[in-house]
Amino acid sequence: MxxxxxxxxxxxxxxxxxxxxxxxSILAGSTTVxxxxxxxxxxxxxxxxxxxxxxxxxxxSLSGERVAGSGKNVPAHRxxxxxxxxxxxxxxHLSVEENIAFGxxxxxxxxxxxxxxxxxxxxxxxxxxxxxxxxxxSGGQQQxxxxxxxxxxxxxxxxxxxxxxxLDTGLRAATRDAISATLRQQSITTVLVTHDxxxxxxxxxxxxxxxxxxxxxxxxxxxxxxAPREVSTAKFLGDAIVLPATVGAGTxxxxxxxxxxxxxxxxxxxxxxxxxxxxxxxxSDSGGSAVVELxxxxxxxxxxxxxxxxxxxxxxxxxxxxxxxxxxxARGDRVVVSTRQPGVVVSPDQDNENDQGSExxxxxxxx
Amino acid sequence: MSTSRIAGTVDATAAASPNRARRxxxxxxxxxxxxxxxxxxxxxxSVPLIYVAVTAIVTGWPTLxxxxxxNRVGELLVNTAGLVIITxxxxxxxxxxxxLLVERTTLPGARVFALLLAAPLAIPAFVHSYxxxxxxxxxxxxxxxxxxxxxxxxxxxxxxxxxxLRRLDPALEEAASGLGxxxxxxxxxxxxxxxxxxxxxxxxxxxxxxxxxxxxxxLIRFDTFTTAIIDQYRxxxxxxxxxxxxxxxxxxxxxxxxxxxxxxxxxxxARVGAGASRPVIRRRLRRSTPAAYGYLxxxxxxxxxxxxxxxxRWLTAGGARVWGDGQIxxxxxxxxxxxxxxxxxTTVLALPVALLAVRYPGRLxxxxxxxxxxxxxxxxxxxxxxxxxVSIRYLQPLYQSSILVAVAYALMFLPRALVSLxxxxxxxxxxxxxxxxxxxIHPTVAFIRVTLRFIAPTTLAGGALVFLGVINELTATLLxxxxxxxxxxxxxxSRVNEIDYAGAAPYAMLMIVLSLPVTYLLFSRSRLVETx
Numbered sequence: 049m050x051x052x053x054x055x056x057x058x059x060x061x062x063x064x065x066x067x068x069x070x071x072x073s074i075l076a077g078s079t080t081v082x083x084x085x086x087x088x089x090x091x092x093x094x095x096x097x098x099x100x101x102x103x104x105x106x107x108x109s110l111s112g113e114r115v116a117g118s119g120k121n122v123p124a125h126r127x128x129x130x131x132x133x134x135x136x137x138x139x140x141h142l143s144v145e146e147n148i149a150f151g152x153x154x155x156x157x158x159x160x161x162x163x164x165x166x167x168x169x170x171x172x173x174x175x176x177x178x179x180x181x182x183x184x185x186s187g188g189q190q191q192x193x194x195x196x197x198x199x200x201x202x203x204x205x206x207x208x209x210x211x212x213x214x215l216d217t218g219l220r221a222a223t224r225d226a227i228s229a230t231l232r233q234q235s236i237t238t239v240l241v242t243h244d245x246x247x248x249x250x251x252x253x254x255x256x257x258x259x260x261x262x263x264x265x266x267x268x269x270x271x272x273x274x275a276p277r278e279v280s281t282a283k284f285l286g287d288a289i290v291l292p293a294t295v296g297a298g299t300x301x302x303x304x305x306x307x308x309x310x311x312x313x314x315x316x317x318x319x320x321x322x323x324x325x326x327x328x329x330x331x332s333d334s335g336g337s338a339v340v341e342l343x344x345x346x347x348x349x350x351x352x353x354x355x356x357x358x359x360x361x362x363x364x365x366x367x368x369x370x371x372x373x374x375x376x377x378a379r380g381d382r383v384v385v386s387t388r389q390p391g392v393v394v395s396p397d398q399d400n401e402n403d404q405g406s407e408x409x410x411x412x413x414x415x
Numbered sequence: 416m417s418t419s420r421i422a423g424t425v426d427a428t429a430a431a432s433p434n435r436a437r438r439x440x441x442x443x444x445x446x447x448x449x450x451x452x453x454x455x456x457x458x459x460x461s462v463p464l465i466y467v468a469v470t471a472i473v474t475g476w477p478t479l480x481x482x483x484x485x486n487r488v489g490e491l492l493v494n495t496a497g498l499v500i501i502t503x504x505x506x507x508x509x510x511x512x513x514x515l516l517v518e519r520t521t522l523p524g525a526r527v528f529a530l531l532l533a534a535p536l537a538i539p540a541f542v543h544s545y546x547x548x549x550x551x552x553x554x555x556x557x558x559x560x561x562x563x564x565x566x567x568x569x570x571x572x573x574x575x576x577x578x579x580l581r582r583l584d585p586a587l588e589e590a591a592s593g594l595g596x597x598x599x600x601x602x603x604x605x606x607x608x609x610x611x612x613x614x615x616x617x618x619x620x621x622x623x624x625x626x627x628x629x630x631x632x633x634l635i636r637f638d639t640f641t642t643a644i645i646d647q648y649r650x651x652x653x654x655x656x657x658x659x660x661x662x663x664x665x666x667x668x669x670x671x672x673x674x675x676x677x678x679x680x681x682x683x684x685a686r687v688g689a690g691a692s693r694p695v696i697r698r699r700l701r702r703s704t705p706a707a708y709g710y711l712x713x714x715x716x717x718x719x720x721x722x723x724x725x726x727x728r729w730l731t732a733g734g735a736r737v738w739g740d741g742q743i744x745x746x747x748x749x750x751x752x753x754x755x756x757x758x759x760x761t762t763v764l765a766l767p768v769a770l771l772a773v774r775y776p777g778r779l780x781x782x783x784x785x786x787x788x789x790x791x792x793x794x795x796x797x798x799x800x801x802x803x804x805v806s807i808r809y810l811q812p813l814y815q816s817s818i819l820v821a822v823a824y825a826l827m828f829l830p831r832a833l834v835s836l837x838x839x840x841x842x843x844x845x846x847x848x849x850x851x852x853x854x855x856i857h858p859t860v861a862f863i864r865v866t867l868r869f870i871a872p873t874t875l876a877g878g879a880l881v882f883l884g885v886i887n888e889l890t891a892t893l894l895x896x897x898x899x900x901x902x903x904x905x906x907x908x909s910r911v912n913e914i915d916y917a918g919a920a921p922y923a924m925l926m927i928v929l930s931l932p933v934t935y936l937l938f939s940r941s942r943l944v945e946t947x
Contacts, residue, residue: 098849098853099852100849100852102444123852123858124849124852124853124858125852125853125854125855125856125857125858125861126855128855129853130853131849131850131853133846133849133850135844135846137844137846137847137849137850138850139847139850139851139865141868141869150851150854150856151851151854151855151856194850197850197854198853198854200854201854201855
């Protein structure tokens with residue numbers, strides 16, 4: 049059963065259309081990540097679900113009950129959702145206990161204290177923090193208190209609006225893991241909004257890519273990473289090498305030569321995408337298909353920029369490939385570049401003509 | 416070729432990670448009830464403006480032109496324009512010089528002077544005049560008007576300039592110094608341009624105060640539009656003539672507003688760049704120290720010393736008699752009543768407009784907010800005349816009632832509450848209220864439990880500003896108050912009119928005593944905000 053159902057939801061502010069006919073179904077107890085660049089409409093989508101904005105058209109249902117659209121609007125405080133924002137939004141004038149108990153209603157003091165302590169346990173915070181003020185907590189601790197506060201009402205859906213983005217890298221991972229574990233343990237349907245690609249891939253069961261107010265692809269993180277449909281999705285979810293190609297049956301002709309591609313119905317001019325970890329560079333003494341232009345040492349890995357001759361396809365390109373640092377090549381060396389996995393045929397972005405490129409412009413091969 | 420090569424480089428290591436733009440605390444659509452409340456309040460605020468326009472139309476051009484284009488109006492125009500043109504630059508120089516000495520030099524005792532230089536604000540302008548007339552009874556005319564105006568109002572330039580000087584980023588001056596600028600060039604090219612906004616803002620306020628002031632100039636027998644309107648109205652009950660003068664006065668105010676707006680342009684100055692700001696650079700005065708002290712001491716003596724010493728002198732001369740007229744306590748209670756009621760009503764009325772302006776900014780919100788500002792820039796006499804006319808014609812029961820006086824105060828002082836409330840609301844993240852709502856709290860309860868709690872200090876500050884305005888208000892109260900009204904200002908004024916200067920002294924002293932804590936509160940809050 050869907051815990052959250054969005055049916056052709058559109059929203060604009062003045063002349064600016066922010067969301068355009070968004071359809072999204074989120075299973076009860078699952079975790080969905082909505083990922084997109086700044087201004088793509090992620091936060092608006094979350095605010096529509098939470099009830100802080102009204103859709104211009106379309107409907108929103110929570111646990112099968114329509115809460116917005118078609119003349120209905122259940123206010124935010126009656127939707128039974130939990131919300132944790134980027135800033136945490138802890139009330140600075142209240143202690144941790146008072147913050148967590150804010151939405152609990154009138155409880156006897158002892159019961160309230162016990163409930164707060166249980167929630168602090170749940171989010172892995174020491175009980176002694178109960179009396180502290182928000183400004184006496186670190187950013188990660190504040191976010192955990194915000195989660196505890198939201199959990200206090202036993203929400204059916206938890207909405208997380210970039211809750212980790214204001215934290216330092218180390219703290220971010222630890223807080224993310226703690227919050228993720230708590231939510232899974234409680235089997236709470238969770239929607240996380242983020243622009244962080246690694247967070248998007250690791251946090252959820254379902255990943256939805258939002259671009260310019262349009263949901264361009266929804267699926268498992270693995271599916272979206274390895275088989276993106278559009279160029280932008282491929283690039284957004286990780287390092288990608290996207291080359292113009294002519295696609296045939298099971299193969300494509302591109303700057304790497306003739307390469308195997310994953311099954312696709314596309315034929316003719318298109319783009320083929322490779323993840324850098326799927327490419328292999330080997331030094332060649334007998335004249336390779338590419339010349340090393342730059343070698344950048346990056347610790348465990350090395351980034352090698354090579355110029356592909358593209359003799360077979362007539363399409364040259366300059367690409368940057370990531371390899372283990374045991375490869376010993378230098379600028380000017382001739383190398384052979386091969387692929388470990390079939391390429392993935394991706395379409396130009398439907399909403400951006402500039403991304404389409406053409407066969408006559410090999411330099412548009414980007415990653 | 417190289418360009419295309421760079422363009423064609425596949426940077427597989429550069430993962431897309433656009434910075435998340437922080438969502439402003441702005442909602443899409445204002446609730447209907449809030450919008451309706453703001454529209455009603457702004458419509459009420461626009462009554463004086465509509466009144467002036469309608470009066471001009473109804474009176475008709477022939478009558479209006481006959482009333483306006485006469486020698487008397489010419490004299491008033493020369494007097495009023497002369498007063499504004501001379502006083503405003505003079506106060507700017509006096510206020511700026513004081514601010515520079517207090518904030519940007521190592522002058523010992525600068526903190527004491529910082530407070531003393533704000534003190535004239537606690538003394539009503541007509542009490543300044545009273546003090547000076549006592550010292551120099553022959554005082555009258557333009558020169559005297561300029562003297563009183565400068566000494567009473569220079570803190571309106573001093574305070575914002577001092578605040579701006581405390582806030583200026585010293586890195587700019589260090590950078591300019593590194594570029595070889597000498598101190599004079601540094602002031603003219605780096606510091607002064609950043610003081611343009613507070614200077615213009617303060618100057619605008621002073622110009623509007625000069626246009627609206629009655630008591631201070633009536634005491635020194637210097638006729639301006641405002642004094643003439645009140646004299647016209649009170650002595651001859653010549654409504655059309657008073658209204659014609661009021662319309663000229665409104666045009667003067669609008670001219671001042673437009674001039675200030677044009678001079679301000681789109682200038683905005685804010686510190687840019689990362690890192691914490693450092694304390695401002697203070698200069699040693701060395702040989703100029705005695706001159707600087709002399710300047711500040713003389714300024715404090717003239718602006719605060721003269722009126723205070725005069726009041727004390729009259730109190731001493733009057734002895735116990737002046738305290739025993741039996742009306743002081745009643746007058747004090749009435750003034751406090753009007754002050755507190757006016758502050759409460761004005762603050763409540765300002766809340767919907769401030770909420771709309773801060774949380775739902777847009778063209779309509781700007782217009783509704785502006786109406787309040789424009790109306791408050793009109794002299795109290797115009798607002799009072801408008802309310803008198805409207806109440807006599809359409810709301811007879813309200814004529815000469817306390818409610819009408821409270822409405823007048825609200826119209827005159829709405830922006831004082833509006834500015835404070837807006838500043839407070841802008842500092843409360845909308846996320847806090849939304850967090851409360853997401854926890855199942857009703858929006859109204861969430862607003863009360865979260866937002867009101869946070870804006871309480873700024874709300875009180877706004878209320879205090881209104882209170883200060885109300886307890887020192889004279890012109891509108893004179894025209895609108897019910898018979899038997901005896902506020903401190905009215906009592907003071909009637910005693911002075913009877914040449915009973917000793918009898919007026921207790922009322923002057925009480926007005927100063929009531930104003931001092933509020934002035935100190937505002938002074939200390941401005942320093943607190945600026946040093947955060």
